Amino acid sequence: MKFSERTLRIFKNAEMEAHKSTNIVYPIHLILGILRERTGGCAELFLHYPKLYDTLKERMQKINFNNQEQGIQTEFFNMKVTHTTFQVLENACNRMKRFKQVYINEGLLIKAIFDVNDEMTKAMLEGVVVSPIVEILSSPRDMIVSLKDYSIPDLTSTDLIIRKAVIEDANALKDFVEAEFGNGWLDSVENGLQEENIPIYVAIQNGKILGFACFDVVRRKKGLFGPMGTAISNRTQGIGYMLLHCCLKEMKDIGYEYAVIGEAGPLEFYEKACNAVVIPMGV
Structure with a gap:
């Protein structure tokens, strides 16, 4: 797998978020990592959802993470990731190949996060209209x-x-x-x-x-x-x-x-x- 520079920054952001809570990267940490990025479509996402980062952080404090999750070590993160997060990466890679792209970018990543249909992620995003998030990050954009x-x-x-x-x-x-x-x-x-x-x-x-x-x-x-x-x-x-x-x-x-x-x-x-x-x- 190859990742764009922005995606690699998102991974670092996600690890920082995971370090504060679980020490294992869950899909929700990837979303938080995206919301911390302030370039490209991620910057526009922040303008459309200025309070989402704080909302998700508050909800995370009420979540009981699975203590049985051992995590998987990958070459893309310094800490372990959950099996679901690894599935997200595989799905993003498959979409990259399907569309004949070279790097996994934030658009492929966000689409893969929502496609994996993770119950915890859905619970964290309850009440949030996610279709504009996907559109902002994964639709072809004029520049x-x-x-x-x-x-x-x-x-x-x-x-x-x-x-x-x-x-x-x-x-x-x-x-x-x-x-x-x-x-x-x-x-x-x-x-x-x-x-x-x-x-x-x-x-x-x-x-x-x-x-x-x-x-x-x-x-x-x-x-x-x-x-x-x-x-x-x-x-x-x-x-x-x-x-x-x-x-x-x-x-x-x-x-x-x-x-x-x-x-x-x-x-x-x-x-x-x-x-x-x-x-x-x-x-």
């Missing part, structure tokens, strides 16, 4: 990047070619997108290929497309970045980072002051790569 002072970072690469797509790339590009991501993005890619100046960049190695990124193609909306995708076998190699910045540079050159990243999946990637921030729900 925004300021391009006013943007400058492209160094994108040197030894054997990878990043270039604008040309019409001759059409068949290979569409075949790549469909094979890696299904047909959901094909209409947007086709929109881009119909433009005289195609707003699509491709990453090529040894004559093979490994990734792509677009802008101004989803419903032909101007200033909208995406979709972007890298072959699952070539993730975490910086390909998406380079494709992203090639697009952002051109968007700035066109004159856009902001770029909106539509339905961004890996929020943490964009936060670190280009200082993108989540657009609050309802805006």
Whole structure:
């Protein structure tokens, strides 16, 4: 299992909470760890549920934890976790693989916590409407990047070619997108290929497309970045980072002051790569 940096911070928060009560990490400690995190969607969650952390802490004082729980030692925590918590991690990992993601993030984690249907967690959250919690943390979110002072970072690469797509790339590009991501993005890619100046960049190695990124193609909306995708076998190699910045540079050159990243999946990637921030729900 691989975890995002924010998820690892959540784990540390959860351990601190468990240290105060049980010395074994329960699913409720993971929720408390999420509520202590103040970045990304977790920060927005705190704004929507400002009193939830204190409410759960008060309820924990009235809970009789299972003294028979011996816990399981894992490589992801310094202290033991309950069997249910371990099941949460396994469920999150399975969802990660199903959606062809690389890291377990807070969205996968919160969904797994509620899917495991733990009785103690349900009792602790009695009266709390949890569907907005899942939506805030696990739904694809729009993000925004300021391009006013943007400058492209160094994108040197030894054997990878990043270039604008040309019409001759059409068949290979569409075949790549469909094979890696299904047909959901094909209409947007086709929109881009119909433009005289195609707003699509491709990453090529040894004559093979490994990734792509677009802008101004989803419903032909101007200033909208995406979709972007890298072959699952070539993730975490910086390909998406380079494709992203090639697009952002051109968007700035066109004159856009902001770029909106539509339905961004890996929020943490964009936060670190280009200082993108989540657009609050309802805006």
